[in-house]
Amino acid sequence: MRLNKPAIFIAPLLTLLYFRTFIWLLNSWLTEPYYSHGFLIPLISAFILWRNIHEFKERPREGTSNPEADLESEPLPFKPGIFIFAFGLILYIIGFLTIFPFLSALSFLFTTSGLILYFYGKPLMRASIFPIAFLIFAFPMPSLYFEKAAYTMQALSARYPAALLHLLGIPVTRVGAEIHVTDSSFVIGLPCSGMNSLISLLALAALFIYLLHCPRYKKALLLCLAVPIALLANILRVTALLLIAHAYGAETASGFFHTLFSPLLFILAVIFLILMSVVMRCKVKGG
Template sequence: MSIFALGLTLHVIGFLTVFPFLSAISFLFTVSGLILYFYGKTTMHSFLFPVSFLIFAIPLPLLLLGKVAHVLQAIAARCSATIIELLGIPVTRVGAAIHLEDAIFIVALPCSGMHSLISLLALASIFIYILRCPWYKKAVLLSAAIPIAISANVLRVTLLLLIADAYGADTAMEFFHTLFSPLLFITAFLFLILVSIVIGCTVTAGGGGPSHGDW
């Protein structure tokens, strides 16, 4: 019951300090403690991934979320502006604002790629769970989801800038802005699958969890 008690303690601390993130995290420990107490370690091992996956349902603290989003925002603006400049298109970047000859784009926080990063990590976790390969390869694959998601967002911003330069800002924002988000997310996931093939991971027969010795 120690894990269950830890969960309750975290919840109380989170409630008293008005820190909802801590209370939300406590739910994982509370559920794990109850499963261990009533059903034992074998059942808990089977439920380890489903319970752990609930972490993606927990919103990050606003302070941390803001800092990470600002970093991603800066990366997207800086890298896309650099690529555009290398392609010979006149461009000036001031912070998150990218100035073309006839348009100004601002890489706002919602366009930083934060949502895509979290979504790809969640999808990658499910995909990795059904793979058959050593735990260290799964760790590499999960880690690879981060630069893949960031690169996909940089590519999205770059393509929008190219379209805006060629056909105008209205064309880029009215149609392609909405189109590129799901399209490049799918592309990022396909690239993640490609990486899994390159490092020698295969899907577990029957779509179950990890085999013996796997993570």
């Protein structure tokens, strides 16, 4: 596919326009532990985009039955794409004027999609839609919504482990996010709320679901299941640590096992998500 000359000039202009936004993203990835995975997202998106375009260009043309085969010929611009581009610019301006960098970052998805549609048409947009949408997992959530979600996760991660210990007959007292068991006290802070696992699992789930061959409603259901799966994994993690603290003391629970359980339960959450996809009879593309 040949590049339209205007697109060659617009790409660096778009980079300059979003330079401040890119710096904000880079700083967030470096300083916010919840989004330390942000560096990987653009790399994954770029690889998927390259793979999609390469696969479409390698496919033999079969008349009009294979719309992606148009990628081998001259691009067919889709003029209404300019409206999506304009909408993205409006979002960017609002984000810039209100000092709301998340909105400016979000606008990048629309401006890029609009330009692809306008210059190259629907075939390339079909190849680009997931890689572009996947970038949203690299954008730090606005603090207002993040804190609401984190405090909710924190409350649930304190309430249910305490309830489980009570069912097991272990003396336990909970005051807000503070749990007292035997001679030990634990505070379920925001870092232990499970938000880190939730954000990472959602991104990984979206990537995994994209690779599956199954109806869209099943894909949507799997993505929604990532939230309770992440929450359940964190509840089990906190419960296990409290059981260890009850049996062996707080120092044992807050040392090696505290470090071990975070990645271990995340891996179990991923395995459970894969098992759910098998139950739904979803298969990996090409598998």
